Amino acid sequence: MAIGWYLVVSALIFAIGAAGVLTRRNPLVILLCLELMLNAANLALVAFARMHGNADGQIFALIVMVVAACEVTVGLGLIVAMYRRKLPIDVDELNELNG
């Protein structure tokens, strides 16, 4: 398959993730949608690595996976802390830090 097809799939997944971040209200699902966007970027990186015949893009993708794991850990820690304090698990109601 041509590399362009992979890039189109990557763009579609990124857009779906962006739509999820904008429309969903549960912070857990927003984290999942962020994962979708990071994975779309990973797919594009691996596709370009294949295009150039160079493994640098794959190294980049692995580092992105590490950063995503860190983001998930801290985000889930925040959600657990919110739950412990009996705060609503809803980003529309948690707006005190909102500018």
Place this chain on the structure above:
Amino acid sequence: MSAVFFFLGAIGALAGAIGVVMLRNPFYSVLSLVFHLISLAALFLLLRAEFVAAAQVVVYAGAVMVLYVFVVAYVGGGEELPSGGGLRILGPLFALVLAIELCIAMLGSALKGISGKGAPYIPGFGSPRQIGTLFLTKYLFPFEVASLLLLVAAIGAVVLARRRRGLEPDEEFETKLHTPLSHRIGSMAESVGARRDS
């Protein structure tokens, strides 16, 4: 043959992504994301990225998703109300515009390689051997920074999610604090009543 596998993987990945966004129950969203990640690993395999595909399945679909499932079970993912207001219409619209723009930007670019099948395949491309060599020679610094970042994230998660004394009322701790000590127990300052206000 690779076209068949590509379309299977791509349709699986897109269906998983749509499932994450559309399903109302967070638990089903997590399961849908697992399906999406496994389909994406198949696409990585088609792109000759064996090690990335294996790491995707083991680390992402294995470990990270277990973390998600635990938190969903702990917090108790209830059904959420659909978000009202403008975002409900503007969000998908923005995503549609973004997808069209990205497709135009990538397919309309003058990159010659996009319409080809990529560079000629060299045996060993994307194998653990090549990735490991690159990580320990050319990309040693990002590798070390990544390990430091993981350490910081682990400590940060423990600090964020720990049970805080004093911020939330803790029954046992409160009763201990207010029980008067009997005479001649404690420090000298306490026995003469200098530091105790009760």
